[in-house]
Amino acid sequence: MGSKKRAKPSRGKKRARPCADQALALEYVRAWAHPAPPPEPSTADAGNSFLPPQAARMARGGGGNVLFELHSHSKHSDGFLSPSALVERAHRNGVKVLALTDHDTMAGIPEAMSAARKFGMRIIPGVEISAVHSPRQIPGSGEPVHILAYYGMCGPSRFDELDSMLLNIRDGRFLRAKNMLAKLNTLKVPIKWEHVMKIAGEGVAPGRPHIARALVEAGYVDNVREAFNKYLGNDGPAYATGSEPFIETVVQMISRTGGISALAHPWSLKNPDAVIRSLKSAGLDAMEVYRSDGKVDGTPLVLHK
């Protein structure tokens, strides 16, 4: 989780003040994130008594700061915690609005939502969808791209459509993991399938972090980073693709099911300009700019085009 948001050094330039629209949007978000408290009848409120409690509270300047965490993984993909333990940890870190964005599954959302109720937190139902950027749309080729989808409180509309896409990707993850293990085997770094499955947990579609952890546990590498650098990275000798849909298909699916689409960790892309350009014309809504493992330096030129 990357819950610590740091301001960039200003380098002598003044930070632009939010415009009226941005300020209004922020107020709405604050009001949404802090559900209305029980009305407190007091003389100070007398002048605002015509306002609903939430608005009256905001009129008193009680919006407060809201800490959002918009990218998190639970045990349902490659995180370490169950959704409820994740929610509890986020709560301890002061997070008020948490998006659970497991890889290619929304299975953890119901548990996260019921855990969040205890702490007065809000959960944004989300998912991080594995896709591929292939300008000529050739199956099995192209650059892997992760696209975050965020939904309203009721989740996706046309859930079946989204779910069958996610199911297909998860099936592909099993095949892909098997291919990666076969490649590792030829590289004389044999890892057992059962070992990876045990790390992933029951019913969880395996991902590269699970294989990386197996490589660490088997003593072939010192840490997960080394496993990626040496074997599993996008250009690594043990890398394999799964059955990810094209980025355009994913963005359109998110929009059709009532979600907001956002490009995840653009700093890990080989061809960010080409990917962002294609995503933009497919209707991408947003882009991740900061996470604990990286950030976008400056504004990519392509955003202005």
Ligand SMILES: [Zn+2]
């Ligand atoms: Zn990702």
